[in-house]
Amino acid sequence: MMKNNVQLITYADRITGQGIDALTELLNGLLKHVFSGVHLLPFYNPIDGSDAGFDPIDHSAVDERLGSWSDVKTLGQTYDVMADLIVNHVSAQSFQFQDVLAKGKASPYWDLFLTQQDVFPEGMSEADQQAIYRPRPGSCFTPMTCGDGETYDFWTTFTDNQIDINVYAPAGRDYLNDVLEKFSQNNVNIIRLDAAGYAIKKAGTNCFMLEETFDYLDQLSARANELGMETIAEIHSHFETQIDVAKRVNMVYDFALPPLVLHTLFTNNADALLKWLAIAPRNCLTVLDTHDGIGIIDAGPMGDKAGLLDAEQIDNLVETIHDKSQGQSRKATGAAASNVDLYQVNCTYYNALGADDFDYLLARAIQFFAPGVPQVYYSGLFACENDMTLLAATQVGRDINRPYLNPETITEALQTPVVKGLIELIGIRNQHPAFAGEFACRGEGASFTLSWTLDDSTISLNVDLTKRDANIVSCQQAETHTTSIADLLNPSQD
Structure with a gap:
């Protein structure tokens, strides 16, 4: 079973400038005891295709520039390892x-x-x-x-x-099963079903998230479970669809959370967030940022279905991201770059919040207190700003948030107050026993509380958005400890 601790999302080469073995050294060294697992973004041959590894020429082969299956197996001896099963497609160069x-x-x-x-x-x-x-x-x-x-x-x-891929044809089933078996043999224990919502096409439908898609996900999950692996469905859609999908697979992503957290901090109103947290799936992974853009559709309306946010709120959210990032996200989103996904804004989460350290740590605290297992993307871990140089070089919108780091940039980032504060927050999330208990949320408008209880242990995040005041109150073994989010940025004031 996946550990209920914070995980890292990263490309092996883009975080270290090297390969999988260097990533293992980083996790065992500078990031020791920070993460219990890692979503190892596509490491297949090649890692530098037209979609950064999501268009594999050979899905069953590790790109030799990153290492070998032996390196993946070694990583998996210590950490939960998630890998992408690219369900929908294969490279035209295969x-x-x-x-x-x-x-x-x-x-x-x-x-x-x-x-x-x-x-x-x-x-x-x-x-x-x-x-x-x-x-x-x-x-x-x-x-x-x-x-x-x-x-x-x-x-x-x-x-x-x-x-x-024709997933109904024997050739399609054999292709995906071969990849699953390769994962199982090399200590990959979590499978991310990439683009699974598009896998089934049927005449007379919209060919997305059909009832037949649910049945197919059932079958795919069952096969992965037989091989000792859990599955998580990667689907951007209406929030009600996420709730339905959660009932059919081991886990889903809470993709509604990232835009709702931004909306909450932009408007000083947590009502939409609290409505979602009251009904959100509990068997989920939570993210704020990923290798893709910031998903918007997951919180908005779809067709005649009302969203957690209405169309005007979605428009305001997108425009505020553009304003907070000083127009940089606009240059990387939609028709402005070759990545023209209709439902994503390309920007680092740090810049989406105007590079405000307090708001960024508060956003992470909300994520860590929301139901689910948290994941932190590597550029988010180091509070990276938009990589406009890489964007200009590639003209691929998502590259604004896919920087190439190295040991020097990591060492420098680890000395900044915001990254130190984030790592301390991760420690709180990993170590407090109450996060294995029952979740509750209450409040309205600018003031709210997210809390967890297990036996006589409790921990709560108390927020007043108007005052920009937030603190974590932990009660364990009759001892109470309060940590201010602001103090995480100024530890000398503790």
Whole structure:
């Protein structure tokens, strides 16, 4: 079972400038006792494709520049290791798809990939195409001419370099099962089901999070469980969908939390946040930032379904992020960069809060007190600011929050008050027994309390947004201790 402690999300190379073995050394050295697990972002061959590893040429191979499966296995001897099972697609540069391009239907790998005709054998109408939900503008099909002289419309939900897998075909099932077995053999114990909501396509639907998708997630989770691994579904959608998905898999992400925390701090009103925390799944991972952008859709309305925030609140949230980041996020979001996801704002969480140290630690405290196992992204751990140089070089929006660090920059960051305060907060979350107990929240408007209770141990986060006052009150073995969030930034005042 996954430990109920804070985990790190990171690329092996971007945090250390080296590989998986260097990441293990960092966790055992400068970050010793800080994290119990690590979400090791795609380490497959290659790590520098068009989507930073999420378009694997070979999903079963470790990129040699990072190390080998032996290095992953060593990391997993000490830490929970999460890896991505990229359920929906594989790289167009993969040997399997290259064989399909060369031979067409004569390729033994033909059935691994999904075409328009597989889903719409009688042809697809304009209404059918318009009904399909896609996270980016434009068509989800890419016509390609194969060696047999025929042109086929391959399903490409994300980009034309990410060819969708036919998960119903034996070839698709075997492909994903082979990757699961490789994970199991090398101490990977948590599987993130990447882009799983798009895996099942069906004529006459929007091809996203169908009832058949739930059934498929059940089957995939059951297979992972047989191999000794837990699964977590990575799905950006309406908050009610997250609640439904949570009932069908081991864990889900609380993707509604990041925008709700920002909304709370921007407006000095916690009502929407408290409404969500009262009904949010308890079997979840919590994040504020990830390798993707800051998700917005998860808190907003979808179609005729009301959101936790209404459309005007969502617009204000996005514009406030742009203002707080001095316009930098605007340069990395939507059509301004080649990453044009409709539901994300690209910005570091630290800059989304205007690089305000107190608000940043308060945001992390709220995350750590929310139900679920917390994860902290590597750039968030070190309170990195937007990497405008990398963005200018690549013109990939998400690169604004995917910096390349090295031992020197890490050492410097560890000396800053905000990072020291964050690590102390992580220690509180990891060590207090009450976080294994019952959660409660109360309050309204600018004042609220999040609390945990286990037997005679309690811990609470008490917040007054108007006064920008927040403290943690811990009661354990008849002793009470109060920690001010402000004092975490000024330890000499303790």
